[in-house]
Amino acid sequence: MGKGYCVGVDLGGTNIKAGLLDDQARILCSFSVPTEVDKGNEVVVNNIVGAAERAIREAGVPRDEVVGIGIGSPGPLSHRQGMIINPGNLPSLKNTPIRRIMTERTGIRCTLENDANAAAWGEYWAGAGKGVTDLVMFTLGTGVGGGAIVNGRLIRGYFENGAELGHIIVNPGGRRCSCGQLGCVEAYSSAYFLARHAEDLIKAGQPSVLKQRMDAGQMLMAEHIVEAAKAGDEVANKVWHDACYYLAVATVTMQHVTNPERVVMAGGLIAAGDFLLEPIRRHFRELTWELLDDFPDIRFATLGNDAGFIGAAGCAWAAHETGDW
Amino acid sequence: MGKGYCVGVDLGGTNIKAGLLDDQARILCSFSVPTEVDKGNEVVVNNIVGAAERAIREAGVPRDEVVGIGIGSPGPLSHRQGMIINPGNLPSLKNTPIRRIMTERTGIRCTLENDANAAAWGEYWAGAGKGVTDLVMFTLGTGVGGGAIVNGRLIRGYFENGAELGHIIVNPGGRRCSCGQLGCVEAYSSAYFLARHAEDLIKAGQPSVLKQRMDAGQMLMAEHIVEAAKAGDEVANKVWHDACYYLAVATVTMQHVTNPERVVMAGGLIAAGDFLLEPIRRHFRELTWELLDDFPDIRFATLGNDAGFIGAAGCAWAAHETGDW
Numbered sequence: 001m002g003k004g005y006c007v008g009v010d011l012g013g014t015n016i017k018a019g020l021l022d023d024q025a026r027i028l029c030s031f032s033v034p035t036e037v038d039k040g041n042e043v044v045v046n047n048i049v050g051a052a053e054r055a056i057r058e059a060g061v062p063r064d065e066v067v068g069i070g071i072g073s074p075g076p077l078s079h080r081q082g083m084i085i086n087p088g089n090l091p092s093l094k095n096t097p098i099r100r101i102m103t104e105r106t107g108i109r110c111t112l113e114n115d116a117n118a119a120a121w122g123e124y125w126a127g128a129g130k131g132v133t134d135l136v137m138f139t140l141g142t143g144v145g146g147g148a149i150v151n152g153r154l155i156r157g158y159f160e161n162g163a164e165l166g167h168i169i170v171n172p173g174g175r176r177c178s179c180g181q182l183g184c185v186e187a188y189s190s191a192y193f194l195a196r197h198a199e200d201l202i203k204a205g206q207p208s209v210l211k212q213r214m215d216a217g218q219m220l221m222a223e224h225i226v227e228a229a230k231a232g233d234e235v236a237n238k239v240w241h242d243a244c245y246y247l248a249v250a251t252v253t254m255q256h257v258t259n260p261e262r263v264v265m266a267g268g269l270i271a272a273g274d275f276l277l278e279p280i281r282r283h284f285r286e287l288t289w290e291l292l293d294d295f296p297d298i299r300f301a302t303l304g305n306d307a308g309f310i311g312a313a314g315c316a317w318a319a320h321e322t323g324d325w
Numbered sequence: 326m327g328k329g330y331c332v333g334v335d336l337g338g339t340n341i342k343a344g345l346l347d348d349q350a351r352i353l354c355s356f357s358v359p360t361e362v363d364k365g366n367e368v369v370v371n372n373i374v375g376a377a378e379r380a381i382r383e384a385g386v387p388r389d390e391v392v393g394i395g396i397g398s399p400g401p402l403s404h405r406q407g408m409i410i411n412p413g414n415l416p417s418l419k420n421t422p423i424r425r426i427m428t429e430r431t432g433i434r435c436t437l438e439n440d441a442n443a444a445a446w447g448e449y450w451a452g453a454g455k456g457v458t459d460l461v462m463f464t465l466g467t468g469v470g471g472g473a474i475v476n477g478r479l480i481r482g483y484f485e486n487g488a489e490l491g492h493i494i495v496n497p498g499g500r501r502c503s504c505g506q507l508g509c510v511e512a513y514s515s516a517y518f519l520a521r522h523a524e525d526l527i528k529a530g531q532p533s534v535l536k537q538r539m540d541a542g543q544m545l546m547a548e549h550i551v552e553a554a555k556a557g558d559e560v561a562n563k564v565w566h567d568a569c570y571y572l573a574v575a576t577v578t579m580q581h582v583t584n585p586e587r588v589v590m591a592g593g594l595i596a597a598g599d600f601l602l603e604p605i606r607r608h609f610r611e612l613t614w615e616l617l618d619d620f621p622d623i624r625f626a627t628l629g630n631d632a633g634f635i636g637a638a639g640c641a642w643a644a645h646e647t648g649d650w
Contacts, residue, residue, distance in 0.1 A: 076617060134483035148582065150480050150487075157475075157584020158459035159619035164581040167614060172495065172574050179614040181577070249497050252506070256489040257473065257582050259482020289492060289504040292401060294484035 004067040006320070007055045007108075008313025009048060010115065011073040013037055013089030017305070018051035020059035020066070021313040025126035028059035030309065041092045048098070049105045068316030068325075069102055069110045072118030072308045078160055082112045082325075099325070111319040115308055117154050117163065120147020121318070122311025123264050127303040134260040137301070138165055138247065140269035143178065144186040148258050155258070166190065168253055170246040188246040191222035191269050198225055198239045208235035226272045243269075244276060248283030255288060255296055266301030329392040331645070332380045332433075333638025334373060335440065336398040338362055338414030342630070343376035345384035345391070346638040350451035353384035355634065366417045373423070374430045393641030393650075394427055394435045397443030397633045403485055407437045407650075424650070436644040440633055442479050442488065445472020446643070447636025448589050452628040459585040462626070463490055463572065465594035468503065469511040473583050480583070491515065493578055495571040513571040516547035516594050523550055523564045533560035551597045568594075569601065573608030580613060580621055591626030 003023050010017040012035060019030030033051055036043050052069050074087035082099020084090070102110035113121070120129075120137040129135040133152050139145035146165025148155045155162040166186035167179055174183030175197065187193050198220055202208050209228050210220055228236035251263050270276060281298050288295060303310055319325045328348050335342040337360060344355030358376055361368050377394050399412035407424020409415070427435035438446070445454075445462040454460040458477050464470035471490025473480045480487040491511035492504055499508030500522065512518050523545055527533050534553050535545055553561035576588050595601060606623050613620060628635055644650045 132483075150475060150482075151478070153476070155475055155583055157619075158457075158586035158621075159584050159617070161617055161619045162475075162582070162584035164584070167581040168578045169495070169574050169612065170497065172570070172612070177614075179616045181612065181614045245497075249494050253493045253578060254582070256492040257487065257579070258480055259484050259487035259489070261483035287494065287497070287506065289502075289506045291504045292484070292486055294482075294486045296483075 004065045004320070005059065005061050006067060006313040006316040007052045007069040008309035008311065008316070009051055009069065009071045010118065010308030010312055011035065011048065011071065011090060011093070013074075016047055016051045017309045018055045019309045019313065020055040020061065021310065023317060025310065025314065027310070028061065029055060030306070031055075031058070035090070037090055037092050039092070041096060044090070044092050045096065045098070045101060049102065052102065052106060066108055067320045069106065069108050070118065070312035070314065070316035070319070071098060071102070071110065071112050072115040072312040072315070073098070073112060075114040076161070077112060077114055079112055079114070079156055080160065082110065084112070109316075109319070109325055111315050111325045113154075113312065113315045116145035117147045117156070118311035118315055119145070119266065119307040120149060120163070120311065121154060121314045122303055122307035123266065123301050124149050125314035125317070126310050127307060128264045128299055128301045129262055132260075132262045134258060135262050135264065136165070136251075136254045136258060136260045136296070137264040137266055138250070140189060140191065140265060140267035142190060142192045144190045145267070148254070148260070150258050165250065165254070168250045170249040185246050185250040189243040194225055194239050194243045195220040195222055197242065198235055201235045201238065206235050209233045210236060222269060223271075226275060230275065241279070244279035245283045248280050248287055251280070251284050251296070251298065252288045255294065259294060260296045263296045263298045264301050265298065266307065270300045329390050329645070330384065330386050331392060331638040331641040332377045332394040333634035333636065333641070334376055334394065334396045335443065335633030335637055336360065336373065336396065336415060336418070338399075341372055341376050342634045343380045344634045344638065345380040345386065346635065348642060350635065350639065352635070353386065354380060355631070356383070360415070362415055362417050364417070366421060369415070369417050370421065370423070370426060374427065377427065377431060391433055392645045394431065394433050395443070395637035395639065395641035395644070396423060396427065396435065396437050397440040397637040397640070398423070398437060400439040401486070402437060402439055404437055404439070404481055405485065407435065409437070434641075434644070434650055436640050436650045438479075438637065438640045441470035442472045442481070443636035443640055444470070444591065444632040445474060445488070445589075445636065446479060446639045447628055447632035448591065448626050449474050450639035450642070451635050452632060453589045453624055453626045454587055457585075457587045459583060460587050460589065461490070461576075461579045461583060461585045461621070462589040462591055463575070465514060465516065465590060465592035467515060467517045469515045470592070473579070473585070475583050490575065490579070493575045495574040510571050510575040514568040519550055519564050519568045520545040520547055522567065523560055526560045526563065531560050534558045535561060547594060548596075551600060555600065566604070569604035570608045573605050573612055576605070576609050576621070576623065577613045580619065584619060585621050588621045588623045589626050590623065591632065595625045
């Protein structure tokens with residue numbers, strides 16, 4: 001395939017991040033604009049189209065060299081139909097055939113991908129997964145998101161809900177997840193749920209330095225847990241242990257399912273640095289088999305919040321190369 | 326692609342099953358010959374080559390219309406290198422470049438696939454997975470094997486140990502598996518380990534009708550557990566419950582990882598019929614989320630012991646069509 005450019009758009013509940021990249025994943029321009037989700041479908045769609053047009057204009061590249069626009073959006077959505085279905089934090093985009101609209105309004109081909117897949121593709125194309133053909137990514141944010149690339153292709157699944165890795169069951173009958181299941185890795189290892197775990201232990205009477213924050217009516221956050229765990233607080237240490245341990249369990253499961261060369265941890269929680277990565281790696285080695293030496297390299301993502309729009313642009317590249325829009 | 330024929334060869338520790346199939350998965354001939362694993366590498370390799378040649382001869386098709394030979398073998402092996410590495414029950418085939426040897430000896434292209442993947446491909450091509458693009462198979466035999474097809478392609482993995490679904494961890498810290506891990510689905514749901522589970526409970530003092538068999542020095546088998554569970558024996562019921570429950574846990578995990586349309590259960594244990602399938606389906610519905618209605622159809626395999634050579638022939642077809650030998 002010849003050279004060219006792709007636009008990447010990352011839809012969020014608050015902001016739209018967008019940029020224009022070349023075929024080597026070099027960013028020619030990028031910016032963020034408000035989504036204005038409360039202003040209704042037409043305004044939000046105009047903001048998306050506007051962001052794509054602005055990226056092309058700001059980068060100053062010839063329009064006919066822009067081969068595609070990639071959009072990463074919260075799900076549920078259908079890549080096959082190019083349709084945003086019913087994202088919780090973007091209600092005004094319910095049932096929006098965004099791929100068709102974008103192509104009609106811009107004259108440029110468009111592909112739609114769920115945001116977790118797009119971010120995984122971003123790391124695969126331009127970040128911590130560069131040079132790898134088989135990659136797994138866990139995104140540790142409010143929830144636990146996931147993406148899996150097998151032999152250079154995203155797992156999307158028959159129902160288009162593939163790689164919902166946060167809902168791997170790591171402790172059957174365990175803590176309740178937002179999805180309704182018991183014992184999902186998300187219920188232990190997401191920033192939101194690990195803080196709820198600490199609150200539950202403290203409410204059950206376990207002593208903790210975190211209690212004074214709760215008594216003051218403040219919500220516990222993941223960073224409070226990290227801080228308290230580092231200071232030796234038992235509740236915080238238990239909760240943090242479980243977060244790292246169950247992530248390692250899910251990583252062993254992915255080792256045996258897609259057998260990746262590399263597993264990338266992304267999302268807000270990786271700010272904890274070695275305090276997170278070291279125990280994940282240690283638990284992984286304790287938990288995994290000794291039958292074969294097929295251990296993935298576990299490391300942190302490198303693109304931060306830019307993974308979404310970079311990956312969306314990368315998805316457009318992949319669509320351009322495979323013909324699968 | 327035009328019409329043609331493929332040979333499928335399924336290597337086992339005792340017998341080699343082989344057959345010739347056309348492009349519609351119709352079996353023109355099939356048979357079984359002794360592997361003679363104790364007679365050394367040269368004899369076993371001759372038996373494999375001989376089985377392929379016999380299949381072509383017996384089917385009576387023009388040799389130049391045979392487009393490929395597929396071999397399913399116990400692992401570890403390398404599909405990419407066409408090399409059998411170190412299968413436990415086929416020691417005389419250690420480090421055998423079987424793909425190259427077959428092609429040199431027969432003049433026909435050859436592809437090598439691990440036996441669990443080949444069997445899954447067999448069900449996908451000609452059995453319980455026909456018409457589906459995204460399939461997961463669990464093979465419930467002495468161990469728990471697996472295969473996963475995503476968008477019409479087998480998951481092989483970077484280290485070529487993909488879809489080792491028996492080693493999904495369903496109960497961290499639980500029973501010891503043959504692979505060294507604790508709490509694998511194989512440690513609960515394989516014919517071998519569910520019988521060991523019953524023995525352990527009885528040795529620990531739990532009363533059971535199965536004790537007299539143990540006292541007589543006989544080994545418990547999965548069929549004894551099924552029989553006793555049906556008769557209301559508590560130990561047998563506990564063990565059988567765990568086998569079905571943890572299979573359902575692994576199925577929920579696969580629902581969220583590869584998001585298949587269908588999940589096929591295969592292997593000797595499916596002789597238990599609805600006594601196995603009904604609780605797996607029930608536990609699955611109890612365990613899975615209610616967020617989205619993306620539930621796979623869970624059903625039994627239909628090809629029995631023929632899945633291996635049929636799937637091996639199917640792998641040769643797929644290699645012929647994709648060029649990936």
